[in-house]
Amino acid sequence: MSDNLKQKTVSALKWSAVDRFGQQAVQFFIGILLARLLSPEDYGLIGVIMIFAALSFVLVESGFGQALIRKQNATDVDYNSVFYFNIFTSILLYTILFFSTPYIAAYFNQPQFDLLGKVIFIAILFNAFYLVPFALMLKKMDFKSIAKVNLISTTLSGLLGVILAFMSFGVWSLVAQQVSFHFFRMIVYQIIVKWRPGMTFSFDVIRNFWGFTLPILGTALLNVIFNNLYVFILGKYYHKKDVGYYSQANKLSETFNFSFQQILLGGTFSMFSQIQNDDERFRRILREITRKASIVSIPVMLVFIAVAHPFVYVLLSAKWLPSAAYFQLLCLASLFTPFYGLNISALNARGLSKQTFVIETSKKILIIFSVFFSFKFGVITMLWGYVMASFIAYLISVIYIKRDITHYIKNQITDLFPAFSIGLLTAIPAYLLSYVIVNNYLLISVQFVVVLCIYVFSVKVAQPELYRKSLDVVVEKVPFFKKKN
Numbered sequence: 001m002s003d004n005l006k007q008k009t010v011s012a013l014k015w016s017a018v019d020r021f022g023q024q025a026v027q028f029f030i031g032i033l034l035a036r037l038l039s040p041e042d043y044g045l046i047g048v049i050m051i052f053a054a055l056s057f058v059l060v061e062s063g064f065g066q067a068l069i070r071k072q073n074a075t076d077v078d079y080n081s082v083f084y085f086n087i088f089t090s091i092l093l094y095t096i097l098f099f100s101t102p103y104i105a106a107y108f109n110q111p112q113f114d115l116l117g118k119v120i121f122i123a124i125l126f127n128a129f130y131l132v133p134f135a136l137m138l139k140k141m142d143f144k145s146i147a148k149v150n151l152i153s154t155t156l157s158g159l160l161g162v163i164l165a166f167m168s169f170g171v172w173s174l175v176a177q178q179v180s181f182h183f184f185r186m187i188v189y190q191i192i193v194k195w196r197p198g199m200t201f202s203f204d205v206i207r208n209f210w211g212f213t214l215p216i217l218g219t220a221l222l223n224v225i226f227n228n229l230y231v232f233i234l235g236k237y238y239h240k241k242d243v244g245y246y247s248q249a250n251k252l253s254e255t256f257n258f259s260f261q262q263i264l265l266g267g268t269f270s271m272f273s274q275i276q277n278d279d280e281r282f283r284r285i286l287r288e289i290t291r292k293a294s295i296v297s298i299p300v301m302l303v304f305i306a307v308a309h310p311f312v313y314v315l316l317s318a319k320w321l322p323s324a325a326y327f328q329l330l331c332l333a334s335l336f337t338p339f340y341g342l343n344i345s346a347l348n349a350r351g352l353s354k355q356t357f358v359i360e361t362s363k364k365i366l367i368i369f370s371v372f373f374s375f376k377f378g379v380i381t382m383l384w385g386y387v388m389a390s391f392i393a394y395l396i397s398v399i400y401i402k403r404d405i406t407h408y409i410k411n412q413i414t415d416l417f418p419a420f421s422i423g424l425l426t427a428i429p430a431y432l433l434s435y436v437i438v439n440n441y442l443l444i445s446v447q448f449v450v451v452l453c454i455y456v457f458s459v460k461v462a463q464p465e466l467y468r469k470s471l472d473v474v475v476e477k478v479p480f481f482k483k484k485n
Contacts, residue, residue, distance in 0.1 A: 023150045024255050030158035030177075031251065035316045037165040038173065040244030046174040047247035048108055048235035049116050051228040053178070056093045056124045058220040060086050063213030065135040066348065070212070074139075076198055081205035083132040083197045090128035097121045108235050112171070120175050126182035133193035149188045157181035215357035216348065222364050229367065230382065233375070246379065248316065249326035256300060257334040272349030283405045286346055287415055290339055294419035295463060297338050299455060301331045302423035306431035307447050310440040329383040336394035339416070343397035346405075355400055363393035422458040426451050 035043075064082040068074050098118055105113035137146050161177030169176075231250075234243045272282065304311065305328045312324040344356045370385025398412050430447045437443040 022147065023154045026151065026154045026158055028255055030154075030162060031255075032315055033162050034165055034173065034177075035248060035320060037162075038170065040241045040248070040319070042171040042174060042244070043247045044235070044240030044243030045110065045112060045116065045171050046120075046178070047231045047243050048110070048240075049104075049113060049120055050178070051224075051232055052097060052104065052117065053120055053123060054224045054228065055221065056090075056097065056121065057127055058217065058224050059093060060090045060124060060128050061131050061220075062086075062089070063216030063220065063353075064206075064209055065131055065138070066216055067209040067213050068132070068135045069139045070349070070351075077200050077202050078205050079132050079136070079195075080197045080200045081202050082135075082209075084201050085206055086128040086131050090124050094121055094124050097124075110235075110240070116171065116175060120178055123179045123182040126179070126186045129186045130182075130189040132197070133189040133195050136193060136195055145192050149185060149192060152188050153181050153184040156184045212351070212353055215353040219344075219353075219357045219360040222360050226364050226367050229371065230379070230386075233371070233382075234379070238379075242379065245320070245323040246326050248320055249323040249330055252312075252315075252323075252327050253304075253330035253334055256304065257297075257331070257337055272346050282346070282350075286342070286401075286405075287411065290342060290412075290415045291418075293338060293342075294416050295422065295459065298335060298416065298419040299423035299426050301335050302420075302427040303430055303451050304328075304331045306427040307434075307444060307451075310434065310444040310447070313440045314444050325380060326383060329380070329387060333383070333387040333390040336391060340390075340394040340397050343394075343401050347397075347400060350405075352400075359393065359397050359400060362396055363389060366392055418462055422455065422462060425458055426454045429454060 062085075064085065068078060068082060071078065098121065101114045101117035101121075104117060105111050134146070137143075157177050157180040160180050161173045164173035164176050230246055231243055234246055272285075308324045308328045308331070309321070312320055312327060316323075344359065347353075347356045347359075366389035367386060370389050371382055374381040374385045398409055401412065402409050430451050433447055433450065434443060437446060
């Protein structure tokens with residue numbers, strides 16, 4: 001990497017980490033409070049409504065943000081055209097959804113959906129106003145500003161949700177949290193970015209971007225639909241409490257898995273776009289990111305599978321214990337997700353958005369088959385099908401990467417082997433402790449100490465260079481160690 005690009009990448013990864021871990025820490029704390037104050041039924045109601053909101057967010061953005069980032073000579077006309085297109089699309093979608101909420105409520109046999117939807121869909125309008133400022137920050141790899149926006153918005157919206165929950169507003173606490181998050185994000189982006197749209201618009205800009213954005217839009221729509229497929233099925237055919245259990249398990253899984261994806265992918269698309277024509281350099285950097293990230297992400301997910309039951313009991317209380325089994329399977333399905341996402345990001349940066357659409361379509365077909373054959377056997381069996389579909393989809397992405405930059409499959413798999421070794425060495429003892437210690441509070445405390453000790457020792461032995469660098473960062477950044485030195 002050139003010094004300038006390396007410095008930008010290091011800074012991007014650092015601030016992506018600050019953003020995600022900071023944002024997830026706030027969401028984690030807020031989520032614990034809300035889960036203890038609210039019922040599984042409340043989460044079941046909001047879970048189904050958010051499917052339609054998530055689809056709308058994707059349709060409003062339509063992949064134009066990535067197109068602006070990838071275009072190296074983007075002009076004011078490009079930014080203005082995308083901005084006005086986003087606004088027009090958001091108004092159109094909100095209007096359609098506003099008049100559709102009675103039918104959504106009737107389909108799911110939940111009369112509350114009508115008013116809940118009309119309010120929560122307002123977030124679609126707020127979302128449209130900050131998409132271009134967000135793309136500008138990504139293009140400049142200014143992840144420090146993005147981190148500020150996300151932390152401020154998450155904290156303020158979370159506090160509003162908790163206050164309303166304490167005041168017994170029930171599901172409306174979750175609605176207020178969702179809508180206010182996008183409102184605060186819109187306001188803070190305007191303050192920090194200071195970008196204002198001009199009075200120019202060109203359909204040619206939109207038309208020229210479509211060749212790149214349509215496959216990305218298709219991929220994103222498929223992701224939203226299939227990420228919420230189980231919520232949709234549970235919402236229609238099961239009790240809303242089951243939707244709540246699944247939603248909470250999925251939220252816990254995504255708290256950690258999504259953090260790893262954002263840290264991995266937050267700066268990589270912009271970076272890969274800058275070196276898209278240098279195969280050797282592209283391949284070397286892709287392998288370096290994969291090896292380093294896997295040492296953290298894979299052991300963490302394996303440990304969560306091992307400690308799921310005491311973790312859910314202590315964190316959320318006994319009323320949420322049925323979600324522990326869902327949490328374990330979602331973590332298992334997420335083992336390769338950050339690296340699958342990294343491969344997709346790399347292919348998109350090379351201009352291969354059509355190929356990534358094929359990969360995503362293949363994954364969705366696998367999920368459909370798994371749901372079709374396992375639906376009558378219950379949620380657990382359906383989630384095992386999701387595990388298999390996710391694993392096979394990762395292997396398909398590995399094949400496409402191999403074809404594009406001659407990154408051999410054997411090398412892609414062996415890059416992850418040390419992480420799996422450390423993960424299993426860490427997770428197995430933690431799981432075995434559950435047969436020895438009965439009290440959940442004592443169990444999770446002992447598991448935490450054992451996991452930390454084994455993990456640190458394993459990294460020190462297997463990855464001494466990474467251990468030394470991490471230790472240097474801790475000594476340099478943590479005040480306690482700085483005083484000692």
